[in-house]
Amino acid sequence: MGTILGINNNFDGIRWKLISTYLLLIVVALLVINIFVYETIKTGFLKQQKKDALIKANIISDSISVTLKKEDVELTDINLDIQLKEISTKLDGRILIIDSKKKVIYDSFNDLRDAVIDQKEVVRALDGEAMVSEYILDKYKNTLYTSVPLTKNGKIAGVVLLSVSLLEHYITINSIRNSLILISLIVLILITFITLKIATAISEPIKRLTQAMQNAAHGKLNENVSITGSDEISQLAKAYNFMNTKLSQIEKQRREFVANVSHELKTPLSSMKLLSESLLIQPNVEVEIYKEFLMDIDSEMDRLNKIIENLLNMVDMDEEKLHLDYKLTYVNYLLEKVVNSIKPLANEKNIKIILNQWEKIQIYLDQDKIHQALTNIIHNAVKYTESSGKVEVSLFRRGQYAVIKISDNGIGIAEENIPYIFERFYRVDSARSRQTGGSGLGLAISHQIISLHQGMIEIESKVNEGTTFYVKLPMEYMLGEKD
Numbered sequence: 001m002g003t004i005l006g007i008n009n010n011f012d013g014i015r016w017k018l019i020s021t022y023l024l025l026i027v028v029a030l031l032v033i034n035i036f037v038y039e040t041i042k043t044g045f046l047k048q049q050k051k052d053a054l055i056k057a058n059i060i061s062d063s064i065s066v067t068l069k070k071e072d073v074e075l076t077d078i079n080l081d082i083q084l085k086e087i088s089t090k091l092d093g094r095i096l097i098i099d100s101k102k103k104v105i106y107d108s109f110n111d112l113r114d115a116v117i118d119q120k121e122v123v124r125a126l127d128g129e130a131m132v133s134e135y136i137l138d139k140y141k142n143t144l145y146t147s148v149p150l151t152k153n154g155k156i157a158g159v160v161l162l163s164v165s166l167l168e169h170y171i172t173i174n175s176i177r178n179s180l181i182l183i184s185l186i187v188l189i190l191i192t193f194i195t196l197k198i199a200t201a202i203s204e205p206i207k208r209l210t211q212a213m214q215n216a217a218h219g220k221l222n223e224n225v226s227i228t229g230s231d232e233i234s235q236l237a238k239a240y241n242f243m244n245t246k247l248s249q250i251e252k253q254r255r256e257f258v259a260n261v262s263h264e265l266k267t268p269l270s271s272m273k274l275l276s277e278s279l280l281i282q283p284n285v286e287v288e289i290y291k292e293f294l295m296d297i298d299s300e301m302d303r304l305n306k307i308i309e310n311l312l313n314m315v316d317m318d319e320e321k322l323h324l325d326y327k328l329t330y331v332n333y334l335l336e337k338v339v340n341s342i343k344p345l346a347n348e349k350n351i352k353i354i355l356n357q358w359e360k361i362q363i364y365l366d367q368d369k370i371h372q373a374l375t376n377i378i379h380n381a382v383k384y385t386e387s388s389g390k391v392e393v394s395l396f397r398r399g400q401y402a403v404i405k406i407s408d409n410g411i412g413i414a415e416e417n418i419p420y421i422f423e424r425f426y427r428v429d430s431a432r433s434r435q436t437g438g439s440g441l442g443l444a445i446s447h448q449i450i451s452l453h454q455g456m457i458e459i460e461s462k463v464n465e466g467t468t469f470y471v472k473l474p475m476e477y478m479l480g481e482k483d
Helices: 002-071 080-090 120-126 167-217 232-281 287-318 331-348 367-383 415-420 430-435 442-452
Strands: 094-099 104-107 131-137 141-152 155-165 327-330 352-357 362-365 390-398 401-408 456-462 466-474
Touching (some): 002 080, 080 094, 120 131, 141 167, 327 331, 415 456, 442 456, 442 466
Parallel strands (some): 352 390
Antiparallel strands (some): 390 401
């Protein structure tokens, strides 16, 4: 029970730890996804911007190179203001034209004319290599530098240096990043909400089931758990309810068993005490009376011993370790022994026992236990049949069963009592049973013995007309049961 209490007390803590771990994993996953998406968008976008800037720089370079070749002039002789005026107005950026001496001869912003630019992009372009680089400037922030060589008749005459600000583009990229973060937060909130709902839907039934188990540990065995659905938890609840019902039935049977045993043991003990006290309080009791009382005490002791013996037999047959000693048995001979053992009682009541053996049958049985079972049933038939009555025992084969039919013309059993006659200590007429010495265990023991042999007992009865028992035993057992 301590384990159950521990689970109940720590269940909420465990649940929240699991939820927290799950949400942390989701946050990490969303973070990784956001970074991956952001970097993918940023890389793709910058790649496209560099490609576009390089195309534009080449267009300018080609335009100037055509002019140099066509007019056969030097770079410094071209009126670049007129040639680049239209391009510079359409280009969202800065155009620098640099001669072979790294001197700026054209600046679309008019800030760096005649300045010497020793930028690596210029040096590489003068060496004949186009280059694109990204810088973060104080004034323009993220800026893209693109340099391509200017040629005249296959010789490098200068450099086109194109500077484009990426600030607005980064604002767009950051806006996308912020949107991703916002979407992730919304998704996280939704997942948290759904997770809590699911966790509650899972944990509440488990808590109810745990509480019911705790109550069961305190002896409350009549409390079932109502959990609908067809998932594993509902299946567990159904299994628990089934177990709880069986335990309740077992507990009820245990209480009834203890009460019945106590009553059955108390009855002969009370009789013996009454008889002995009667002898003790009477002075000068005659010897004949002593003998009569002692005979009654001896009878009650036999009755008490029989009850204890039946109880021990019942306990033995309840144990799974019970071993049946199967032997090939001549059932006809076994029935003859049973009938002969009961004939003295039948003769006392002037009851005729008829044994009909229509067939000779040999099957594997535990001879002693089947003898006990049949003795109990036939003894009951004789006991509850009036004087000058008749008990008929027949043996025959029906299908795969050997059938032993025990019929009497006794007092019979009411229809409403028939389903209960194989229950322990159940008696149709308690007063009559006590007069005849019945304990209510004989038929229960017989039923259990027949069931252990994979057989069955059927009953037909009418009040004041008689009762018929059909004991059916399988003709063949599995080899493993015989060994």
